Amino acid sequence: MTERPYHHGHLRDALLAEAERTLREQGAEQLSLRDLARQAGVSHAAPRRHFADRQALLDALAGAGFARLADEVAAAVTAAGPDFRARLRATGVAYVRFATTDPALMELMFAAKIAGGDEELAAGAGRLFITVGELISEGQRTGQLPAGDPERLRLLFMATARGIAGIVTPGQPGAGQADGLIDDVVALFTAGGR
Amino acid sequence: MTERPYHHGHLRDALLAEAERTLREQGAEQLSLRDLARQAGVSHAAPRRHFADRQALLDALAGAGFARLADEVAAAVTAAGPDFRARLRATGVAYVRFATTDPALMELMFAAKIAGGDEELAAGAGRLFITVGELISEGQRTGQLPAGDPERLRLLFMATARGIAGIVTPGQPGAGQADGLIDDVVALFTAGGR
């Protein structure tokens, strides 16, 4: 290996990748800019060029998290096939799986100040909203979800899925039952249709 | 006013009260043991006698929060009168009101490691579980909620209410619609009954 060059080259990405790992393994509390800098082999002041402050790094993580969850939901919906209830269930299960794998990131995302904050964060959250929103509209179009304001129904479904995903954190009573609760939610939502 | 005595007398309570206020006004991030000690007029090491570390203080806050939410839910259910749907709605609205008044505390409570952690925390959470659990059982007894495992239905309702309460934080899209979403939840849950 050669000497580390003065310019890191991928510092922003390196910091984000390491931060994501620390967040997953240790939680948000343990996330320190100085520590990330140390692990990237740069001075403690270097991250400042890429993140205005600690909150900016957290917002970037949340934004990337939303984008990833949107992708995973979209993939799960596609993989679930044409049956609407299966597609709705797949969405909920994708939430739960995400929260299981990355509880601290999930918390960060849904506690983040989305409106009027970081641009990347709003964009990531927007992608998730649109992805879920399309599915909700599909259900209403085919009569498998109750009629009414689609935005409101989307909001209700996302809040519910997030609430269920919230119980998978270790130390929460009822973790492990989350997938079953998603089944119940799908039954409740689709029972009101047609 | 006399000289401050060497022994504070109510230090634990004073720290908790001040911490609750700071949590409400500034969020959990801003909560510092040294700052609380300063505001109580004691040395920075004094809180150690009452809270083993910062996390212990946060757990105590979460425990008290759960106890208070349980009280507020119980009061709201009573005030709602005999109609079951009104009682269920009152429970959800109490969640939303609590989250509106104290978003940071709500987050702290539901992110807290309930099992195997602080005793007071588990006790407070337990009170809320029991309070909501009794209402759910009532609804099943009177046929206004779907039959099935009451623990599971309680878990589902609490997760849903928590998810909806989670959107009232400023910066979340859809805050302000929370009470309406509670109405929708009540309709969904009770539609499955009898």
Place this chain on the structure above:
DNA sequence: ACCTGAACACCGTTCAAGT
């Protein structure tokens, strides 16, 4: 344009000592 090094004002936690 990107990074360093020193400096400032904080933290949480520990522990011998005081009342």
Place this chain on the structure above:
DNA sequence: ACCTGAACACCGTTCAAGT
């Protein structure tokens, strides 16, 4: 039993200076 004061090992943030 409860609190103090000094000490230790950290933070985030700022800024002149270096490459």
